[in-house]
Amino acid sequence: MSARRFRNSETVDFVIVGSGAAGGVLARELARANLSVVVLEQGPRLAPADFEHDELKYWFKAGITADVLASPQSFRRAATLSAEVPKVRNPLVYARGVGGSTLHYTANYWRFHEIDFRERSVLGEIAGTGFADWPISYAELEPYYTRVDWEVGVSGLAGVCPFEPPRTKGYPMPPLPVKSSGVLFERGARKLGLHPVPAPMAINSIAYNGRPGCVHCGFCHGFACEVMAKASTLTTMIPAAEATGNCEIRADSYVSRIEVDKRGRATGVAYFDGEKREHFQRAKAVVLAANGGETPRLLLNSANAAFPQGLANSSGLVGKYLMFNYTARALGTFEHELNEFKSVQVTRILHDFYDSDPKRGFYGGGGLDARIGPQPTMWALRTATEGPGWGAAFKAKLQEFPRSMQVACHSTSLPLESNNITIDPAVKDAWGIPALRVTYKDHPDDLAIARFLQDRGAEILDAAGALRVTRAPVGDSSLAFHLLGTCRMGDDPRKSVVDRHHRSHDVANLFMCDGSSLVTSGRGQPTMTIQALAMRAGDHIAKFARRNEI
């Protein structure tokens, strides 16, 4: 590998914090523009061969996620309550390691729709929320969505979904082979007059871009792909960034704060290496792509005399408007085996309920998909949604594993100031850095749309001939994989943290680009949009650098 190495004392053009969905893309885009880039990743650099099918390690010992013992996060339902660190898992689940959460994601890659970017204008104000339009349109992002399809690698079938937003190009790969869950979902949905279509997935259905096709092992969600068929930036963007000779990926490098000079410009970042020794990487500009939890934490932990509320926080909105997306689940048991533990999570989706409909009496919309139940241990732990979770009847229920599937209903979360990331005044991590504190309670409309969609999911399972349909309880969220909205994008510096090009309103050479940039939540599956935003940000930031406008 021709990866370049930089010294800390060298002032590189860009230091990027995070190597995940956005950080990986930005590294490649900026390095290709002939700019020098150091990427600091808090986790290790693992090879695909290191990844295992090991539920105990990945779900109960944190595996590649932030361990609750070393990297605790606290959680509370409201600012009036005291925050607690959970015993087993942190409330915000993200992967540590080169590749970030693209290591362990499901790789659902539908695009946001045109409506997502201008929903506030269409629907009007929603009292008590920060519901707003985006400063950019779908049309502006479309070329970058297409680049993600082709450069990251998305399999799918264009032109068959009547709700699909306009696209300039089809998918580079055909859809993945349908699973029994997809066939049943399609059958049930069509009986009800709905429009199920093959799921767009960032998983190779055939060999593409130097990576092989999927071998259908079934360990996507929560696990990293050992054959590289699932597109992680670890195996797509990062090697391409390194191949330019302009980029160094520095793993086990955990950033603690951003420093600014007297003029209020960022000078670089302080970080710990794998031996917990502190270093400082100088850079002409800093890009935060650390995810919607860690990016605001870093800004808040970088408070100083000139920025007492935290860096880039003149709006007071750093960390606020946290959105999780809701996932309601309807579970169906069928007569014959589906064997959903095989192959990718999702092979069919539908967007008939994507748009918010004022006639329902609440805000919200969503996308449904047919999917696997989780792998054995998580299946066993989650199965007992009714009756006692032990004894002979429970055992019989466990044995329904190969005959079960679920319809997962992915839906909107409204942006609320009261849902946020702050710094816990008491809890510190193993490096002595103040921990992040999550405050979150779903808006009543978020739960209403979740229940509405769950009913639709249950109807589909019923129409597909399920012997029994059950609903997982819908209640307030306390665990999230989608970390969105905490440094929102906007034109007005009083109402947003970054501008339309991801530059912070307050610090001219500081950029934030990841889930934190999102203004609204979409309907789940945010990674495609995060990567399209990063492709676009890379274009613009490279232009600024060339014109000496940073």
Next chain:
Amino acid sequence: MDDEGNARRTVLRGLATSLGVAALPWAEMARAAHDAHSAMQTPETLTYTLFSASDAADVEALTSQIVPSGATPGAREAGVTFFIDRGLGSFFSHWRAGFLDGLQKFQATCHDQCPGAERFAVLSSMRQVEFLRTVDTTPFFDQARLLTLCGMFTSQKYGGNRAGAGWKLIGFEDQHVFAPPFGYYDRDYPGFTAQPEKPS
């Protein structure tokens, strides 16, 4: 065996140092898994390292009510008690104190509520079930259930799921490569056809 074990430990420690702090739990877990796995190769020496014989009997009786034995294997056949014993001594050591404390309270409550019975394990199965109904919402029961299911269904290398008993019970196949058709319903799928009609 000993030499091999020591050599592997040395390698793992070296690996942990080279990868830094983030990799340490993985190395510890690999060691624990190695030890549990080695112990299982020589069943005549299978002994509990944490539980006393009577504690082990209670834990076995409790976990066997969570996933009972019968025509198909349950927690007992999957070696769940051994898994919990080894786990609390290694990869789940942060739960050890809480579990042992909970177990003690569970035993004391059982002793109070079931006069004449010395311990939970000696109650008839019916009386065990009756008693469990009174405590199945306690944090200890939750933890015991979590550990039981981990011991049934996680990788055999951690000392449970003996001979794949848990996976066989639920029809899970431990393979890295599958090919379609995956199940009954996708066998004769004719292929996706677009629907011509537009939604109203």
